[in-house]
Amino acid sequence: MRTKSLKKNRINVVTLGCSKNVYDSEVLMGQLKASGKDVVHEEEGNIVVINTCGFINNAKEESINTILEFMQKKEAGDVDKVFVTGCLSERYKPDLQKEIPNVDQYFGTTELPGLLKALGADYKHELIGERLTTTPKNYAYLKIAEGCDRPCSFCAIPLMRGKHKSTPIEDLVTEAEKLAANGVKELILIAQDLTYYGLDLYKKRNLAELLEALVKVEGIEWIRLHYAFPTGFPMDVLDVMNREPKICNYLDIPLQHISDSILKSMRRGTTKEKTTKLLKEFRQAVPNMTIRTTLIVGYPGETEEDYQTLKSWVEEMRFERLGCFTYSHEENTHAYNLEDDVPEEVKQARANEIMEIQSQISWELNQEKIGQRFKVVIDRKEGNYFVGRTEFDSPDVDNEVLIDASKCYLKTGDFTTVTITDAADFDLYAEVVN
Numbered sequence: 050m051r052t053k054s055l056k057k058n059r060i061n062v063v064t065l066g067c068s069k070n071v072y073d074s075e076v077l078m079g080q081l082k083a084s085g086k087d088v089v090h091e092e093e094g095n096i097v098v099i100n101t102c103g104f105i106n107n108a109k110e111e112s113i114n115t116i117l118e119f120m121q122k123k124e125a126g127d128v129d130k131v132f133v134t135g136c137l138s139e140r141y142k143p144d145l146q147k148e149i150p151n152v153d154q155y156f157g158t159t160e161l162p163g164l165l166k167a168l169g170a171d172y173k174h175e176l177i178g179e180r181l182t183t184t185p186k187n188y189a190y191l192k193i194a195e196g197c198d199r200p201c202s203f204c205a206i207p208l209m210r211g212k213h214k215s216t217p218i219e220d221l222v223t224e225a226e227k228l229a230a231n232g233v234k235e236l237i238l239i240a241q242d243l244t245y246y247g248l249d250l251y252k253k254r255n256l257a258e259l260l261e262a263l264v265k266v267e268g269i270e271w272i273r274l275h276y277a278f279p280t281g282f283p284m285d286v287l288d289v290m291n292r293e294p295k296i297c298n299y300l301d302i303p304l305q306h307i308s309d310s311i312l313k314s315m316r317r318g319t320t321k322e323k324t325t326k327l328l329k330e331f332r333q334a335v336p337n338m339t340i341r342t343t344l345i346v347g348y349p350g351e352t353e354e355d356y357q358t359l360k361s362w363v364e365e366m367r368f369e370r371l372g373c374f375t376y377s378h379e380e381n382t383h384a385y386n387l388e389d390d391v392p393e394e395v396k397q398a399r400a401n402e403i404m405e406i407q408s409q410i411s412w413e414l415n416q417e418k419i420g421q422r423f424k425v426v427i428d429r430k431e432g433n434y435f436v437g438r439t440e441f442d443s444p445d446v447d448n449e450v451l452i453d454a455s456k457c458y459l460k461t462g463d464f465t466t467v468t469i470t471d472a473a474d475f476d477l478y479a480e481v482v483n
């Protein structure tokens with residue numbers, strides 16, 4: 050059955066999962082465009098590429114449901130071909146081929162040349178930094194490394210992404226320059242582990258040197274750090290953060306838990322004492338730093354005492370930003386050998402309680418901002434508000450600044466100074482300073 054009235058040979062790339070997947074889709078689209086292909090992101094096209102996530106149960110379910118949804122469209126004649134790539138496909142390709150055989154082809158995370166060939170395009174090595182960005186024009190993700198060498202017991206990422214592999218500094222600078230030339234003003238540095246950057250290429254942790262090179266790129270105003278690992282964190286990064294105004298006083302450092310017995314079982318290579326000391330050193334080195342972390346509750350063997358230790362620590366540390374997830378029992382991980390013994394309703398109740406505590410902390414910290422001035426970048430207009438962020442906030446996960454659109458005119462990507470007039474737990478209300 051042929052497709053009905055959809056534009057012929059238009060490739061629709063659908064992205065699921067994290068910012069690393071967003072980046073990979075953008076690289077794929079850049080390659081397709083360079084081969085003269087008509088490519089769109091999450092719009093209609095008769096050829097579909099689904100970039101899947103295979104990290105935890107919810108993400109896997111979303112990926113499978115999306116594949117099934119497009120298979121129905123294929124059977125109905127609404128699309129011609131469906132290709133599946135990304136982490137789910139890397140991790141479960143034989144199972145997927147058996148369960149959903151009418152997908153045209155499955156590709157893993159390292160099979161971009163093969164995917165391009167299937168789409169009638171050539172892989173062009175010379176396209177360093179050429180991407181079709183899908184984020185608002187003012188910010189873009191910059192993936193500085195692929196894979197991970199950490200042995201965390203609960204994590205399937207090394208199964209899907211392989212060993213840590215840093216991208217050379219000069220290639221990242223080239224990419225940043227191209228992004229800046231296209232109007233990008235904020236770079237969000239991502240990797241499975243920023244802390245490890247450079248060890249494979251330069252035989253030392255080289256994140257600080259990379260930052261020194263990126264701050265020289267004209268047009269880039271903010272550089273933000275995502276996903277640092279606490280063990281072996283290169284403290285010279287904090288010196289650069291203090292010295293260079295372009296580097297946001299912001300760090301995303303997933304800590305996962307704080308009970309020593311759970312940290313040991315998780316194979317995190319740290320303790321409550323070491324982690325608390327590290328955070329105090331961060332605060333001393335960069336006094337107005339915003340720290341974002343993520344936590345896992347309901348890990349195998351997590352007792353009520355372990356949970357209470359975590360809860361008290363969250364109350365004590367007063368993180369500016371925090372997300373909490375329930376443990377997902379993932380096959381082929383080290384923790385899969387343990388009994389997933391915390392009932393689902395207990396996991397959910399613990400996650401909800403942590404997030405209620407964080408909501409209160411966030412509200413209290415936001416109240417302190419009323420009357421203060423901040424530089425904000427405008428991401429979009431929504432309803433009656435321009436929506437912006439301070440340097441202490443990352444897109445999609447952190448606080449937003451709402452500015453009454455009836456009182457001023459602002460463009461996406463504009464930087465402006467505002468005074469905070471009111472605050473909720475995760476939103477700030479502001480007026481532009483004239």
